[in-house]
Amino acid sequence: MPDPSTSQKIALHLEEAKSLAQKPFRFYVKKNPRQFFLGIASLLFTNGLDSLPPLLIGFVIDQVTEGEPMSKVFQTLGLLIIISLLISVFRYFWRIQWGQYSYGAAEDLKNKIFSKYLNLGQTFFQTNAVGKLMSLINNDVNSFRMAIGPGVLILLDALFISSFVVPLMIVLSPSLTWKTLIALPLIPIIISRIEKLIHESYKEQQDQFSVLSTSSQEILAGIRTIKSFASEKDYENKFNTESKKYENICNQVARLDAFFAPTMEIGVSIGCAILLFMAGPEVIAGTLSIGALFSFYQYIQKMIWPMTAIGIGVTFWQKGRASMDRILEVLSTENDTPDEGREEAQQFESLELKGLNFDYPGQGSFGLKNIDLTLKPGEVLGILGKTGAGKSTITDLIAGLYPVKKGSLLLNGQPLQNFKQSSLRNLITYVPQESFLFSDSIYNNTLLSSKAKESHVHENLETVQLEKEINNMPDKHKTVLGEKGINISGGQKQRLSLARGLIRQSPVLILDDSFSAIDANTEKNILSELHEKKKNQSLIIISHRLASLNLARRIIVLKDGEIEAVGTHDELLLNSPTYNLVYKNQISPTTEVTL
Secondary structure, eight states, X not given: OOOHHHHHHHHHHHHHHHHHXXXXXXXXXXXXXXXXXXHHHHHHHHHHHHTSHHHHHHHHHHHHHTTOOHHHHHHHHHHHHHHHHHHHHHHHHHHHHHHHHHHHHHHHHHHHHHHHHHHSOHHHHHHSOHHHHXXXXXXXXXXXXXXXXXXXXXXXXXXXXXXXXXXXXXXXXXXXXXXXXXXXXXXXXXXXHHHHHHHHHHHHHHHHHHHHHHHHHHHHHTHHHHXXXXXXXXXXXXXXXXXXXXXXXXXXXXXXXXXXXXXXXHHHHHHHHHHHHHHHHHHHHTSSOHHHHHHHHHHHHHTHHHHHHHHHHHHHHHHHHHHHHHHHHHHTOOOSSOOOOXXXXXXOOOEEEEEEEEOOTTTOSOSEEEEEEEEOTTOEEEEEEOTTSSHHHHHHHHTTSSOOXXXXXXXXXXXXXXXXXXXXXXXXXXXXXXXXXXXXXXXXXXXXTOOOOHHHHHHHHHHXXXXXXXXXXXXXXXXXXXXXGTTSOHHHXXXXXXXXXXXXXXXEEEEESTTTTSOHHHHHHHHHHHHHHOTTSEEEEEESOGGGGTTOSEEEEEETTEXXXXXOHHHHHHHOHHHHHHHHHHOOTTOOOOO
16 A cells, blocks of 8 residues: 555645646646735736826926926926836836746646656557647647736736726716727627637647647658658648648637737727817816826827737637647546556566457557566577567567556566556666667767766677777767767667666666667677676567577567467477578578577
8 A cells, every 4th residue: 555645645646637627827826826916916006106197297287387386397297207117116026026927837837748748658659749749848838828927917907007097087087988988898799709719710720830840840850761762842842731721820810819909999099089079178168177188198098008908818818728728638648557556676586478468559459469478587588570570569568668457467476567667667678679869978878867887888888899989989978969869870879779778787678679780790799798797687689580589598489469489499490480481581501500
């Protein structure tokens, strides 16, 4: 059973995820309350002070026209300067606080999405394009930040300005206030009709952005292949087509968004026209001063921003909602290989596959059928089969990349699901068929997350026959590799990946076709080194080449996802048609076989 602290952590994590999914905005207000409320308070003071200058300027105009002493005029102007300085201070302060709140929320959300990526199973990444996932963590998170940051701020700004300006207008002239603002109540009706269309269109825009990102990522990743087949024009046209679709959808969103500002401004312009028409006689009659008319006109102009801000804020909010829908879709995705184990895998005693059946999700056909095998400490097990026989599938399942029926894969006599995945991966090192190298130094690529000493790096690079080649490079082990190791050969990539696996010194090492890009002589030397240095390590060597299985004393032959035969080299020559065929194709009559 898990200890109480672990249970509490799990419960808190689930509660946090539930709160984020239900009320994303409220979730981040609670997470950063200080910055949020200090920002609002500063904005409130800014708007309150900002509503006074038109009134004070109107006073100055009346003081001058009525011939009051200049000392009073200067007093009013001095007060106006002080208020202007205070506005600048409070405006600076709310920008700082609100920036910390919104960017803090964006950082937290990015971390949550990235953490989710790291904890999802292989199936998720096979069904979701890299471009979409990158768009989510960059574009959609920023859109959500704009919604809960600038979007909310703009709406609050509109509310506060209206709350201060309208009462001051009423003080100056109640009758002119309702007459000049009569067109404004129509605005919410227009907004409610447009906001739904914006929400739907922006979601479509983000989806197409993901398609465009995926297309560009695939084209750049496959640029060698594209150039070698002289297909640059075809892929340029493909990218231009997707880009044009994105442009059209963006224009559709922009057209909807463009309705807001003119609608707001028309309402305010009508108010200004009404003011000039209605207030003229009052000024002539002396019931309304010139200063008051100026102040009233300035306040109507100030009402342009709140009405426009409503449209901008709602647009941000709708875009943020659409992006959050996409984000929550990923955050709510269930991991098909959840880390539910509570036991630590301290040592390796045995690995067993019992009647293991597996089919890849969504394909409906068996990848493996009734697989039975056992691996003991210090044993070297070979797995042979043609392409598509199921060799890599077995290693993927042992590595925990796909879900298996409980009880069909056992470690130390217990189901694999009973163990924490972190402890399993410390116990089992998997060197995959496809070598992946990071845009980092050779040294860091070899070490990766291992805590081994520097001497171990050199030792294992020597084991894979790569140390001398690296020393001939200008920067030696500090040489920075290009994306996916583009500046070294295929064989060097594979050997570097192999050295990375060896340096961990885990009890079980799985080599999945790890010699396919290495020449025969180098392969033979590496295998010889492995035989001498890894006698206490259990090895699973997977290949369709017999030479790669030199260390194995027991070989499993796979055919169409099933075990055709198990045995030594001599036994398989008698019992396995597949092994016989591979042997005849790969081994000449004069070649000495040491299998």
